[in-house]
Amino acid sequence: RKEVEQDPGPFNVPEGATVAFNCTYSNSASQSFFWYRQDCRKEPKLLMSVYSSGNEDGRFTAQLNRASQYISLLIRDSKLSDSATYLCVVNDYKLSFGAGTTVTVRA
């Protein structure tokens, strides 16, 4: 079983829609969690950390479910500029990256 698994998508959504996707992880002792965003042929950039109580950053909401070992990302009021691949990252003693979920927002 992979350490971090993500639905690769793509999720094709219209502008203004809400899109949400999950990421599961295998190590129950994992300490911290992140979402990174990666544009085509660019480096990953930190989108947000994920805290135990869940957290929000503008239109983005991240949630952690330790019992079921998954984290989620929800994007409200999607913009064209949200089109990217979103990488789920789990940290125990090192960062483990998911292969990414691709989101395409269409006009």
Add this chain to the structure above:
Amino acid sequence: SQTIHQWPATLVQPVGSPLSLECTVEGTSNPNLYWYRQAAGRGLQLLFYSVGIGQISSEVPQNLSASRPQDRQFILSSKKLLLSDSGFYLCAWSTVRTSGGGRETQYFGPGTRLLVL
């Protein structure tokens, strides 16, 4: 503010040739440094990490090696490239882990796209 540089940005090399990729970090001292490879459609694979000058940990045995000759310089090398070495190579840095452990945000350089023919 901290910045991280990688070069070259793109590289096309023949099979069997040597490789040297360089990464430097500015604006921070004693960072943890990392080399990752991302193959097409795959997640990032950690290759090496370093917690200090001359300290290298290898995550995946292969024909690559890494060195850290200075605090903010990290070099990825190979004596003979294989076709399977093609990919997007990313260097990243993070601050030294706190005593609480586990909370370690990493920041990536712009990457080097390597094509081995």
